[in-house]
Amino acid sequence: MDSSLNLLFSPKFKFSSLLRIIFCLFLFNRSQGQQHLMAPSGPSSLQVKITSLPLHVSLAQHLPQMVFTVVGRFANERIFCVSESPVSQLRFICVDCAQRNITDMFDYLNRAQDMTHETGFPTVTLPSVDANPAWTGASIMCQAAVNGGTKDSPVSVIEVRYLRNVHVVDTSGQGPVLIPNQGFHFYVECVRGQDGLCQPSARRKTLRCAVQANPPANKFGWLKNGQVISGNGPEITIGTEMIGHSLQCAANNGLYSEENPLKSEAVSIDPYTAARLLQDNFQQAQSSTPFQSGNRVEMGQSIQLNCLVEGNPRPVVFWKLRRPNGAVVDAACPQGLNGQYRETAALVTGGPQNGAVVPPPIQPTTNLIRLQASCILHVANYSFSGQYWCSACSYVSQGFPECSPGLDTPGERLLNLQVQGAPQMSEVEPSVEQPEDRSSAIVLVHFCAEPSPRPPRELVFTIDGNDIQLGQQFQHFTFDNVIQNNTVPNCFVARLRIAPVREDDQGRQIVLRVQNQFGTKHIPVSLGDLLGVDASQMGTFPGWAVWLTVAALGILFSCSVIYCMKKNLLCFYRMKDGQQYSTDNLKAGVHDSYNDENANRQLFGGSNGHEVMRPPSVSSASEPPPMTIYMSREAVV
Incomplete structure (x- = not known):
């Protein structure tokens, strides 16, 4: 120290050196102060944490798991996000809510409340919430905005306890x-x-x-x-x-x-007596009108079916139909709770009556409910053919009822119904079969009839008014055969072969005429729909497109004519008056009948002294036309 002072005050030490030392010390202290000031706010040292208490970020402990415990309606926990200056904004974000298909989390996180004024440092908190159990496993972060950038907290995983x-x-x-x-x-x-x-x-x-x-x-x-x-x-x-x-x-x-x-x-426990079928009127109905031999019923008739059931709780009845192809469907009757019922207390005594299926005697008890269910079948088409039965059912819990006989398997008592009437279209629409090259086609037309039509007169294809009977051919159309449907009785498929398929086939008028003793049915066939739009190479050009093309060509032609007239083009070229006459006409002494002098007198009064430039007159046919500039007679000076 003494040596430094001696050097400082020695005669050899210059004042300029002292100034340089002071300036260096000033720069060093300034740089140290800036580093000290920048250290707390640098991105690497800034802290953002998710906590359970509103403590300063230096004292708070980050929550790796964000727990919501829902007892009652709302969760009890409070969740905070804390940071330090110079953070300007804090917000919660969900990292994987989109991947987890969690949509209600975003609205909740956006409701975070600012508590900076209460705590004295950047703080936000989430309100109480009825946490969705689907939130479990979602990842949450708190993001801080600072100096134009962002700083994220570590991830917290949500767990909802409930x-x-x-x-x-x-x-x-x-x-x-x-x-x-x-x-x-x-x-x-x-x-x-x-x-x-x-x-x-x-x-x-x-x-x-x-x-x-x-x-x-x-x-x-x-x-x-x-x-x-x-x-x-x-x-x-x-x-x-x-x-x-x-x-x-x-x-x-x-x-x-x-x-x-x-x-x-609380759930009340009541006695359960399984619903059961007591009797029906199936046998009686089949032995009376409108049933005919073979259980046949003409289309348009009505049949009433009755079933007597008993049980507790209050039984319900389902009416079922098993079609000839084995499919079991609901019959065309009011079903279950919507059925038609009449409560009865009648006793069934003695032997079985009207198809009774339970042994006598049947003694009603105070807690058993006995109902008669009714169904009126209005036979409208061939889909009513099949076997009918009723099932007595009880709802002893939510879901499917307990039934006897079953809903899918009939019991011993059945009503058989075979519909007959005029031919009808099948539930299956007409279709077409084509090879990959689409060079030919087989049109399939489905129909039902009982009794079935008798070819050749009662089953005919009509092509543009020309009849084709079974096995016959018209042009490239052939009525191949008729196939009976193996799954639906009294239904058939008529096959019309088209070979080859031509461009104008889509515009053909094709009708299948089916006839039996009850009536006639005409089934139209649209080849345009069956062959499809993609078959443009085998179909006619659409009519609307033809008319649109013709209209466009007409408009284009009209515009071309108008343009040529305006521009004096092609045949609309306007020739000069001196060139309107051929040399032959000139030689023949044909003169223009237009009188220039008379015209001048009419236009200018004849004596006003004005001169008018006129073309030289043709004195004789032998004189050649003068080589002068010719101006039209409309040009006036």
Whole structure:
């Protein structure tokens, strides 16, 4: 130190050197100060965190997992995003919501609230929310805007913890039946003895406690009439001892207290007597009008079918039809809850009557409901042919009912119906078969008739007014054959061969005429639709396109004529007056009848002294035309 001072104040030390040292020290301190000021706000050192408490970013701990615990309606947790100056804006963003098809997350994240004024540093928070369980697994970040750029926080993965929708279902997962003004009901089978009471040997029913939860529910309980009963598993088996009581289940996954788990709604347990068919009128209907021999019914007739059913809960009836091809469909009758019913208390005693299918006696009980279901069939077409039956059904839970006989398999009692009448078009539209080169085609026309038509007179193709009977040919059209449909009775396919296919075939008028003793049916066939638009090489040019082309050519021709007239082109070229006459005419002494002098007198008064330039007159046919400039007589000076 002393040596430095001695050097500083020595006579050899110059003042300029001192100034250089001071300037260097100033620059060094300035650079250090700038680095110190820039260190907290640089992109590498700026911190952004997602936290559970509004603490300063230097003290806060980032949440790698964002948990929403929904107890009741809204989640209890508060989620914050914190950072430090000079951050100008904070926002939450979802990284993979689009890939996960989560759409309601964006609106929630956009509702983040600014708390910077309360905390004194950049802070935003998410409001309480009824978190969607589908959010579980989504990745969330907090993004900070700083100095024209952005800084992202580490990713937080959402987990939604919840327990909701506790309810009682059967072993197939179906819930109880909801009866208006009576609540939910499950049914236990009741087989009554001679005393009219349900026997304990009846089939028992297993119920299950269903719940939606994350994490999964691990504790269950059951309540009878609101009181806890034995059994802590998710299933319970009940019998006739529960008839007339209510049942509830409770579930918990740790989100609720053990003393107050989440409970289901109460379900009433009622006796269930399977619906059954007591009798029908099928045999009686088939032995009366309008049925004819062979179970035939003419088209346009009506048939009334009746079925007497019994059961508890209130039974319903489904009417089914098995077509000749084996397909089972709903009959053209009011079905199920929309059916036509009449409640009856009539007893069936003695032997089977009108097709009764249960042994006598049948004694009604106070809790059994007996109904007569009716269906009136209006036979409109050949699709009514087939076998009919009715199924007595009971809804003992949500979903499909329990039925006897089954909905897909008939019982022993059936009504057979064979429709007859005038020919009709089949449900299958006309079609065409073509090879790959589209050089030929086979047109298939479907029709139904009972009795079937008798060729050749009752089955004819008409091509532009020319009849073709079976096996005949007209031009390149041949009526090949008629094939019976193996799956639908009384339905056939007529085959018309076109070989080769020509350009004008799409414009042909083709009709299949089918006739039997009940009437005649004309079935038109549109080759334009069957052969398709792609077959332009084999079809005529569309009429609208022809007219459009003709109109365009006409307009183009008119415009060309007008243009040529305006421009004096082609045959519309206007010749000069001196060139209008041929040399022969000049030699013949043909003169222009136009009188220049008379014209001048009419235009200028004749004595006004004006001169008019005139073409030289032709004095004789032998004189050649003068080699002078000729001006039209319209040119006036």
